[in-house]
Amino acid sequence: MAVVTHHAYLAAEPAVATAADSPVLSFAWLLFALPLAGAAILLLGGRRTDKWGHLLGTLLPVASFVLAALILFDLLGRAGDARSVSVPVYEWFTVGGFSAGVDLLVDPLSISFALLITFVGSLIHVYSIGYMAEDPGRRRFFAYLNLFVAAMLVLVLADNFVLLFLGWEGVGLASYLLIGFWQYKPSAATAAKKAFLINRVGDLGLLVAMMIMFAVLGAVSFSEVFAAVPGASDGILLAIGLLLLLGACGKSAQLPLQAWLLDAMEGPTPVSALIHAATMVTAGVYLIVRAGPIFEGAPVAQTAVVTVGAATMLAGGIIASAKDDIKKSLAGSTMSQIGMMVLAAGLGPVGYVAAIAHLITHGFFKAGLFLGAGSVMHAMNEGVDMRRYGGLAAKMPITFATFGVGYLAIIGVPLLSGWWTKESIISATFGVGGTAGLVLGSAVILGALLTAFYMSRMVFMTFLGKPRWEEGVHPHESPASMTVPMVLLAIGSLALGAFLMLGDRFATFLAPATGAEVHHFDVAHAFTAPYGIAALVVLVLGVAAAWAIYLRKPVAETAPKGNLVTVAASRELYGNEINEGLVMRPGQVLTKALAVIEDKVIDAAVHGLGAGVRDSSSGLGRAQTGFARSYALTMLFGAVIVAATLAVRL
């Protein structure tokens, strides 16, 4: 087992690329500039671009993908240690001793993300051409999607926390715009605001973490911050770690900032697939892995990360098991899977590769599942209630096949993508050893059981069983522009895991960037080790349980009353109620109290002063009679009094 223990940042400053050094890398800024230009053209061009806007909007992310692939080949042509390249683009701003540059960090980690974002993003753009064909706002939709892709690429390519924060806020904005894309629906507008507000809480954590970095460590660029970590005090590292975790929780819908993700399903389905499943919600995992040296210096923060991840993994799985809305069930699943990645990322270098690999395969099969759900919704007149689906396999063979592949991948059927990455998370977790390893490992196994159950439930209720369609619904297969991306994602769900894990390709590739340890993935061992067998047992158990409840017996068309557990799960474990009770209502009371104080104290004082001046001046104004002669009399009296006073004094 080869173990790479050194960290690229600690070993050496990344080489600075110059144009002569590598022509491809010097154009790395085009990665995000192209989609950004697309967003600008579509938004500023207005209706003139209606006819070809969606084509341009699709072409630019594809171009970004091609460029990302070229950069990948450029990196692969270098030695392992030379694969972290800093690409300065221009100086953004300088204030005193502080300067933030638009500097890109092209390394195996960022380029992996860039490839995921641009590839899945391009496919979802293609899918959207068909999905949004009838929508009058299609051009605006593509503009926002391009904006999202650009912001997400800025986020992952940034070489310092300030630029990362710019992308971080950019994806938040794009997410807000796209969740609320159908803003005429009050539920969509509310969901967009909710997502934005909850994300603000997390963003504040990231912002304060940056301020502490600047104040204490004196830098915000990755290399400088990580170089300063060994000399920083434990308290500071803990504070930065916990604040970064808060940021990650907001963006990745981890407890306690998870409540927005299920409501975010109000957005169009391609948005749910791209932003709220494959890419944006994984930004938290990226942040934790990228800031690895900080977390490694703060074991308590790592424990917090692992705890948050494990709790979210289980909560998400429970919620997904009870939701009848296909998209919300998938959203619960996303929460759960990202919780699993966060857990792995919190384990330190041993879990980084597993977390990022699972993130990438998850990006493929979850995006595929969402696109499949969108295809089903399209066929069912936009109905989302799985209790009114059923028996769609015959009517929608391509959707069923691609959804089925995604399903088999996510539940971890051996040799499909999900199995490789989930297995490496499980082995990394048990690898921690001791009680902690046992508890966390069991939690992940339990999470896998929940995954098998809710995903089987979804497939059984949607594609198998007897039709329970509403009247007037005539399911049909979706057009090619929608099925082709689904097929491509299904191929990824089939083979990507094996491609990444066989021969430890991904681990070896990622190691120089994250300091991750290269663990050999032993296929035979994964089948024979106790945890591997346990994972297969829970897989069978989960599928069997779903079969017994949702396939053997007919599914009721309306949800049964349910017991305490299912009611709690279908109400998202009372996450909204907790937010309401802890934050919203006290907040409302506070604002009301402040409004009263504002009205009765501050306003009263200001108004009282104004009224006093007004009344006294109108009283004085009455002395102004307008009769010049009376003024003259007053003057005379005044003069007499002055004269008399002078006379008496003298």
Add this chain to the structure above:
Amino acid sequence: MDPMNYIVLAALLFTIGAVGVLVRRNAIIVFMCVELMLNACNLAFVAFARMHGDIEGQVIAFFVMVVAAAEVVVGLAIIMQIFRTRRSASLDDANLLKN
């Protein structure tokens, strides 16, 4: 002749002028009364200068004359303008600044 007589005369003239300013409405008359008051002052200055054997009172009288001349020019112009716009020379009608 006792210069005190001139002082008394000046006081009388000033009183007549002041009463005229206070009781008359016609701007021209009021203006003339103001002139009367100014000249009463001049008379008093000159008389005091004589009484004290000091030239300064006479110098001041010349200043007052110059200022009075300037005041006549400005004052008459204002009265003309008011008369043109309001067709009245009554001081009580010109009360735009009331309250």
